[in-house]
Amino acid sequence: NAGVTQTPKFRILKIGQSMTLQCAQDMNHNYMYWYRQDPGMGLKLIYYSVGAGITDKGEVPNGYNVSRSTTEDFPLRLELAAPSQTSVYFCAIGGQGANEQFFGPGTRLTVL
């Protein structure tokens, strides 16, 4: 039981490149989230999903896209990377019937 896994751990992109951040869970939770964390700041919600086939925007969705074709996977897509997207990205899952969230180890992304 790995919980929440994220790949890659680190990535450097050039401006304008695209990439997909992967998030997978083996806890069968319906709720999944993507956050970004900038230095000295809290976590800001990018997108979330309440179940397979259902996604919705969070606080800072611009420049990102998501999909949720299965319960297990919730990839985050950056189409045209910009320096403002340099951040640490965390995927999280929500427990059944509770609000607490379990976070993955994060992906540290740098856009140059």
Next chain:
Amino acid sequence: GQQVMQIPQYQHVQEGEDFTTYCNSSTTLSNIQWYKQRPGGHPVFLIQLVKSGEVKKQKRLTFQFGEAKKNSSLHITATQTTDVGTYFCARGSNYKLTFGKGTLLTVNP
């Protein structure tokens, strides 16, 4: 979204001293959660408070929810070097969380 304000932003203590971080909202909170993030790590859930005036303890950590459900605090008694990290509060609503900016605690051994 509705924000939660956390103070202080930073706190440096000597090992053995106490530490408190505060979380405030201008609107009533349905619940408040606390998370800890070690340097280089990911946030880890500590506790959720739901009831007005609620007080919960976890060993040296004491969590309080205000009577008006607009503020909360986390108090650590006799800090240890293992307490180092950033402590976040987060308001919960409709299965989403809005995080405060966190309080970074450093402990001098």
